[in-house]
Amino acid sequence: MADDLAKGITREGEGFEKKSWNILGQVYFPKATCESTFAFETNSEPGQFVPVHVHPTQDEFILVQEGALDLKLDGEWVRAEAGDLVRMPRGIPHGYFNKSDKPARALFWVSPARKLEALFTKLDRMEDPDEVVKVSAEHEVDFLPPEAND
Numbered sequence: 001m002a003d004d005l006a007k008g009i010t011r012e013g014e015g016f017e018k019k020s021w022n023i024l025g026q027v028y029f030p031k032a033t034c035e036s037t038f039a040f041e042t043n044s045e046p047g048q049f050v051p052v053h054v055h056p057t058q059d060e061f062i063l064v065q066e067g068a069l070d071l072k073l074d075g076e077w078v079r080a081e082a083g084d085l086v087r088m089p090r091g092i093p094h095g096y097f098n099k100s101d102k103p104a105r106a107l108f109w110v111s112p113a114r115k116l117e118a119l120f121t122k123l124d125r126m127e128d129p130d131e132v133v134k135v136s137a138e139h140e141v142d143f144l145p146p147e148a149n150d
Contacts, residue, residue, distance in 0.1 A: 046101050067102050073094050119139035
């Protein structure tokens, strides 16, 4: 991760420096990275989700670009649709779920960047959910028990 933001354009369907990650079946593309922020695109097929978790050191945002995402945000269920911006202050439990019958695409970003890009690099193609939880905790992302997703 660079300290300063690189100028330029990251094209649709591509990641910055041609990177992408497959994290438990979802495809992520980094869009921009520097010390102050990390932006990435997610592509979620129907039924895919990221369980409820907390970023204790980062604020996070989601701009839904296509489809809809159901979110468990601080214990409440909400729905964000194309064009909606979700704000998740640091320390607030949240998870997102594609409960629809259509794919969803969203731009996420966190501030500051901290260890999230390094986490995604480690999680790429990892298949064991328990290992994902363990490695995530080492990178400042803390998953809540499964019942938090109900």
